[in-house]
Amino acid sequence: MAQRRTLLGDRARYWFDSTLARGASALVGWMALLCLTVVVPASALVVWTDPHAPQSLPDRLVQVWRLTGETLRLGGATGTPLRVTMSVLLALVALLYVSTLVGLITTALTERLTALRRGRSTVLEQGHVVVLGWSEQVFTVVGELVAANANQRRAAVAVLADRDKTAMEEALATKVGPVGRTRLICRSGPTTDPAVLTLTSPATAGVVLVLPRDEPDADAEVVKTLLALRAALAGLKNPPPVVAAVRDDRYRLAAGLAAGPGGVVLESDTVTARLIVQAARRPGLSLVHQELLDFAGDEFYLVGEESLTGHPFGDALLSYPTSSVVGLVHGDTPLLNPPPQTTVGADDLLIVISRDDDTAWPGECGQWVEKAAMASGPATPARPERVLLLGWNRRAPLMVEQLRRRARSGSVVDVVADGGESTVRQVRESQVPEGTGLTLTLHPGDVTRPETLRRLDVHSYDSVIVVGEDPAPGQPPDQPDNRTLVTLLLLRQLEEASGRELPVVTELVDDRNRALAPLGPGADVIISGKLIGLLMAQISQNRRLAAVFEELFSADGTGIRLRPAGDYVLPGCETAFATVVAAARGRGECAIGYRSHDDASTSPDHGVRVNPPKSERRRWTADDEVIVVGTD
Structure with a gap:
């Protein structure tokens, strides 16, 4: 019996599905039958339970028909069959008209909403920021632009990428968070199509930022995007400034030509490699x-001060109580840390570090200088360095080159990597010539295996640099971070076993993995994409800072350094920061802050104090460090 019911049920279902397959007419018929099956009995029940209903059966049936017609909007007219038929026909025509009208309106609204969701409408803004491209840098760039526009009443950032608009909005909302007064607009489409670029209204933008994708051919696409942008802005007398980034130095010239004379092109790999090496030499940088x-x-600002015209630059170092002067801009040329006797010209601008552009106010600071507290001995001499490089990627040769530039005789770089023949070939190509003072040695091994690290005397190195391998095609861009985190975990175990802290510098791709990294407080972590995003955001607010950052992060130019505090003030003395500034001036440097050794493990600044007031007094120890702008 159970099998027969199953067969009957299957046949009934099959017959029902077959009727539905005949099209809309069958579906309408089934719906009508279903409605009548429910409405007619329910109407009869209402009539028969009504105390005021007619007594005769024909009259009650008429009442049931009227109730059914009103429910189904069929008119419910009574009388001759022709009259009833015409009433039903008119009702069906009205129903067809209304349903068709509703369907057309619904379809039009759906198409409009779909178009809006696809991000195909033109942005009508003035002075907004246009961001072209999508990568991990976009979250840093947008986040910094939101912070910079916090005091603006009408600010907008338009992002164009070849991704789904809704997905971009959700990703930005998750990683950037509240945007305050800034309006965030996403548009979808290829950035290499001039017709699509017009969706962001680049002609009326204040600045255009071009980001490289997290893929091997990203630089070529950046150049093509810049060419498309030039085509979209053709004929415009005053095009907006353009800030772009490429990963490989080979594409910088082409990107610069495509960006035009007013464009700024940054090299992400080169800048990242320089900052990693600088942090390896001076932890905390x-x-x-x-x-x-x-x-x-x-941040950095450019200010003019007429009262300093004709005075030596050294006087300016102690002329701002709450700002730090680090250089001059003469015409379009930045002069970071010029000689103290350099004369400040009438048209020169001072490069200062200040809380805001309106907080750089002049004032005499000489009264806080205590010459008796200044150190008079020679600077701490540099010595040969031993560096352990765990891992290998496309930026590793650039790091080796940076280490070679300032290597003292007897310096050593040991590379531990397991990348096969390609890695061996790249390491051999990175071999430095004899006589440069640096020896490069490759030790094949897997840095994620405990036995590999145990064979190394990691505590004998002055610094340990951990980098991830380049992701293979098709892998997520943050895939290298997975192996890097494993290596850091093993290094942490070695630290705990020995009780000695390792000077580790780590390169990560995704900023979210910083919280997962098993590192000590205040350890140096370089987020490759984030640094370039920060630079692009800064330059987008003041394009004249591009030359300042170019000099600041150049290979052989003036940069930010960490020096032993004992080179500037006597250990154990309590004196104002103005004394440190005066002592640094005597050594041809610009002091901009310090790092307290006692607070190095305390969040959130880990002892780093940038641009303290000149009047701030503290007791200096031999383990403290002074942050200066100078040369090696």
């Missing part, structure tokens, strides 16, 4: 860079 490049703390 990445914290200073982070403080200076984001909009949450003190």
